[in-house]
Amino acid sequence: MSALEEEYRLDYFEEEGFERKECPSCGAHFWTRDHDRETCGEPPCAEYEFVGDPGFDEPHSLEEMREAYLSFFEDHGHERIDPYPVAAERWREDMMLTIASIADFQPLVTSGETPPPANPLTISQPCIRMQDIDNVGKTGRHTMAFEMMAHHAFNAREDVEGEYAYEGEVYWKDRTVELCDELLESMGADITEVTYIEDPWVGGGNAGPAIEVIYKGLELATLVFMCMERDPEGEYELKDGNRYSFMDTYVVDTGYGLERWTWMSQGTPTVYEAVYPEMIAFLRENAGIDHTEEEVDLVNRAARLSGNLDIDDVDDVEAARGEIAAELGIDVAELRELVEPLEAIYAIADHCRTLAYMFGDGIVPSNVETGYLARMVLRRTKRLCDTVGVDAPLDELVDMQAERLGYENRDTIRDVVRSEVEKYRETLERGGRRVEAIAEEYAERGEPIPTEELLELYDSHGIQPDMVAEIAGEVGAEVDRPDDFYSLVAARHDTPEEAEAVEGSGDDRFDDLPETETLYYDDQQRTQFEAVVLDVFEREEGYDVVLDQTMFYPEGGGQPADHGTLSTDDATVEVRDVQREDGVVLHRTDGDLGKGEFVKGQIDVTRRRRLMRHHTATHIVIHAAREVLGEHIRQAGAQKGIDSSRIDVRHYDRISRAEVKEIEGVANEIVMDNTSVSQEWPHRNEAEAEHGFDLYQGGIPPGTNIRLIHVAEDVQACGGTHVARTGDVGAIKIRSTERVQDGVERLTFAAGDAAISATQEVEDALYEAAEILDVSPQEVPETADRFFEEWKARGKEIDDLREQLAAARAGGGGGGEEVAVGEATAVIQRIDADMDELQATANAVAEDGTIAVIGSARDGAQFVVAAPEGTGVDAGEVVSELAARVGGGGGGPPDFAQGGGPDGEALEEALADAPDVLRRVLNA
């Protein structure tokens, strides 16, 4: 059947007397030493045989098993490699979290562009997979965080030499299976019980044969032989429907689940008890879960049964629970009551480990990317704790795992957790109030809370429908929750498909040109050079000049391009922009110097110096920020400039004014220390081994060798130009901080003369303010405060006086014309005052049942009409008639209306007509 069937006919299987069989139950092909065996041995074709009956000689703890594995492979010629961070986004852009050990070596090593850190190598790589999050705790075997133990060998075909970063074959399929057998045997496994199931692997554009290793019902390892790549012309069509062909490189990619091996060695009911027994014990005690012997027995039997059920999503779990309950002869509800608290506790332990990995590796909770995943996991964990009654603070629980995992930044981890839990608490509180108000409203009307409202609550306020239902229940409101709730949420986010921005590269004009030799790293202080014009291309505006070598820095790494001039003996052209395409540097000029000309290049020194100061300052500021705010500080983006630069850093809180000052202090100390700024070009593996992934603050550069910039103790991979000594930066001034998104703070700063200008700007503003207030700058805050207070007090006083004035006017008949309108009296009066005063006067007049028509010629013409109840006059209508006469409009409630228009001259006439208008309105 399998297109790769031939690939599994290993000499090793032959020599060891394996037989290839087809599982009668699931149809899978597998290899076994046991000629009597029938099924493949993997659930659902088998059950967990090791629960209560460990499959290895000795019980191992997680740490012991990891060490046993790594040293086994060390003894068999592999070099042990330190694990990579779980935040895969730090060295690759196509993946947020590390989901497998091979992720560490993609894409550069697997493609053969970069040599592996060792070959062959062995590693135990912490991984996080969010896909199974709902199953964690329930199935007994799913975990979100796990360590994938692995050995990898990177091979290249013998017939291709020099093209790839590694050569020849280390070992391939036979040896890989043999090593697996030997490892199992060394653990005391009965290898006649092991089955090797054929299961071709496809993923991420690569593919190859793969083997699942099953022992006593548990999949212990997957051996992947990555050797094909997607190729429309390829001769093999694999299970994803695409065609593949063989590559020149072929990679042994194994994955041994540390947790499962540990579990196998202990035979506990679930993997969780084997992996973090102390934490499970702590949580059980904390939640007050105490089972009788009989109950313990039931739980264990249920656990064992869960093995032979194919559980892939939550619906299945619920169905499976029914089957298990039937098998055990108890009620489903009873079973659920028994195991659900345990499931919650297992999940809490696992989630806390996930959080410890995430925060330990510097992920900061946020509304974007990995930060968002971390936030979701944390909130979920907090909910689980609340449901099951675990009252230990979450930061303590995460810390238990962080300690076990050996993280050194545990204080920061706890800070992050505490701050995030607090944010969640606030969200819940806000949400709770909101839901209560809405629920009461609908309860009163006797309607269910509509789906639209639920969507809004979830999408904009983060309130789960469950929570709405719960609160609504308390006030007696129903909730209209459709089954496809989450797809409705998704529909809300559907935006019209954006036209794919086609990268209009397709520019092959430069294909024949050699890569431009770049001089700007050789001596970063030089600003003049000589070169030959290789070619000139006309552009819409100006020209692209290509030279054989250049000192002009092309835009890149957040550093803008150099400006300057190119000149021959007779002509000079301005360079206004410099770009780089496929290694060819294009100088955008305003003139054509002619192909083959010999030119002198001169860089705009002032501009370049400023850029260099800002670039070095960027390194200094991020280093200082890390010192002040914590080890988790990482660059999330940067842009250098002439007058100021900015860096975005990941941080879980706003940066306070005090912290800004401290960062500024540390940064300027580094400047004053005047240490040298140096560059080097080490092999990337050496650089990574020595400095870790913190090197890549500004992105991951390609190539085998990378350029490192040392500024004081700070080391970063960087392609920019830098000053020679930190003192050359002059001074660093942080101008502002800004929260660019949740978990990302932007620091804007200026260096050198720009720092001085920035300071002067702020000073100018302060001095100007001081001058206006006629006080010294130091007294500005106090004076401003006093003025503001006085200003407010005067506003109140004016209001008071206005009312008094209005009362006096109304009482004293102050010049208003009195007319009779039906039963009532109306006062028509002109006072050229502002709206507030007109209103106050009208109010005062209306106080004793008199109709008031007040007009003003300030700002055109304005009217206020008050018509107390019982006068039979609609103030709104009166105003709109009057306002029409001054070219405007107006309106308001029947007892009090305002209006006006631009024609102030017509005011008198309008007021003169007012009695008529009043009477007409009365009669209407």
Added chain:
RNA sequence: GGGCCCAUAGCUCAGUGGUAGAGUGCCUCCUUUGCAAGGAGGAUGCCCUGGGUUCGAAUCCCAGUGGGUCCA
């Protein structure tokens, strides 16, 4: 990176273009008293900032700032 929501009294929030509100807290007085409480009166506001539309904007539009939230 994208979407959505929010910003009004110390706090929590109403307020659909026409005189800025409620609850709570605060102050004063009264009643009662072991505490809690009850009654009456009072003070609170650049309605986030800046533009625009309008006779008129807390309200509508645009931009900014600050916060929240969902998704990849």
